[in-house]
Amino acid sequence: xxxxxxxxxxxxxxxxxxxxxxxxxxxxxxxxxxxxxxxxxxxxxxxxxxxxxxxxxxxxxxxxxxxxxxxxxxxxxxxxxxxxxxxxxxxxxxxxxxxxxxxxxxxxxxxxxxxxxxxxxxxxxxxxxxxxxxxxxxxxxxxxxxxxxxxxxxxxxxxxxxxxxxxxxxxxxxxxxxxxxxxxxxxxxxxxxxxxxxxxxxxxxxxxxxxxxxxxxxxxxxxxxxxxxxxxxxxxxxxxxxxxxxxxxxxxxxxx
Numbered sequence: 299x300x301x302x303x304x305x306x307x308x309x310x311x312x313x314x315x316x317x318x319x320x321x322x323x324x325x326x327x328x329x330x331x332x333x334x335x336x337x338x339x340x341x342x343x344x345x346x347x348x349x350x351x352x353x354x355x356x357x358x359x360x361x362x363x364x365x366x367x368x369x370x371x372x373x374x375x376x377x378x379x380x381x382x383x384x385x386x387x388x389x390x391x392x393x394x395x396x397x398x399x400x401x402x403x404x405x406x407x408x409x410x411x412x413x414x415x416x417x418x419x420x421x422x423x424x425x426x427x428x429x430x431x432x433x434x435x436x437x438x439x440x441x442x443x444x445x446x447x448x449x450x451x452x453x454x455x456x457x458x459x460x461x462x463x464x465x466x467x468x469x470x471x472x473x474x475x476x477x478x479x480x481x482x483x484x485x486x487x488x489x490x491x492x493x494x495x496x497x498x499x500x501x502x503x504x505x506x507x508x509x510x511x512x513x514x515x516x517x518x519x520x521x522x523x524x525x526x527x528x529x530x531x532x533x534x535x536x537x538x539x540x541x542x543x544x545x546x547x548x549x550x551x552x553x554x
Contacts, residue, residue: 317342317401321373324395328362329373331399336364336371339482339537342401343378344393356391359399360480373399404463407431409456409478411500412468413522417491418501421466421473431460437504444510447519448499450529454479467530469523472543474530481533483540496522 319331321344344357355378363372375393407429412418422430436456440448453465457478465476468489475485499507499519510516519525534540 316403319399320395321393321397321399322395324393324397326392327375329375329393329395329399330370331373332369333371334369335366336361336401337484338362338364339477339480339484340401341477341479342399342403344373344375345398345400346391347398354389354391356389356397357393358479359401360477360482361401402463404457404461407460407462408464408466409433409436409453409460409462410466410468411526413496414494414501415497417468417489420491421468421489428464431462433500433502434504435460437500437502437507440499441504441507443515444508444513445515446499446507446509447515447517447525449515450481450533452515467526469526476530481530483530483534483537486539486543498522499525 317333317336317340319333321329321331323330338361341358341360343355344359345353346356347353357375358378359373359375361371362374365371406427409431410418410422410433412421412433418433422428436448436453439456439459440446440452443452445452456462457465462478464484465478465481467474467476468491471488471490473487473489474483475487476483499522509518530540
């Protein structure tokens with residue numbers, strides 16, 4: 299558990315505050331920022347400062363490539379709908395050079411998905427620099443939506459609504475740290491713990507999650523580890539950390 303604590307600290311401390319940098323070389327889909335050490339998969343926003351008192355988020359941003367020699371990072375843009383309000387007009391701004399990129403937003407707040415109470419408390423009790431947003435709240439949201447099997451969109455919506463930046467998933471004696479929005483693996487921490495009892499879809503004090511009549515996510519989850527494996531793998535085919543971990547697993551003849 300000392301190893302777990304030591305490996306949890308870097309993420310929460312390294313990005314305890316926003317990383318900010320101005321955009322340059324911008325096209326419709328991407329732009330560059332000049333910055334030192336950075337990791338692919340970190341997400342955030344593009345902010346337009348209209349004047350000294352007024353600014354707005356105009357796009358979502360994620361680091362898709364890092365050039366360590368030039369100390370540059372390529373930022374991909376997508377629509378930001380975290381504050382979407384149908385009753386109000388929205389701007390039609392597009393990122394341009396000079397706009398500010400803000401990365402690692404709310405990286406001091408996390409959602410933890412664990413298979414049982416023991417592992418949940420084993421992890422959450424040791425991240426002293428992290429604010430753990432209760433999985434009960436996420437389970438309540440899933441019940442309202444009728445999704446006993448959480449979808450990627452459910453997690454992202456919850457992270458937006460609860461100001462959560464990081465997602466931790468425990469599976470096969472490893473703790474996977476993902477960016478809530480990009481779903482990219484940022485860190486993999488070995489954690490030896492036995493999930494003798496498994497609560498689906500994850501540990502919470504919400505005993506029953508309502509099932510909708512139809513639609514994706516409306517059926518009960520079949521298996522804890524197999525489901526979260528596919529959820530992670532779907533978005534990390536080119537992720538270096540994930541590839542190395544998969545190679546190590548294959549080399550030791552284990553299966554996820």
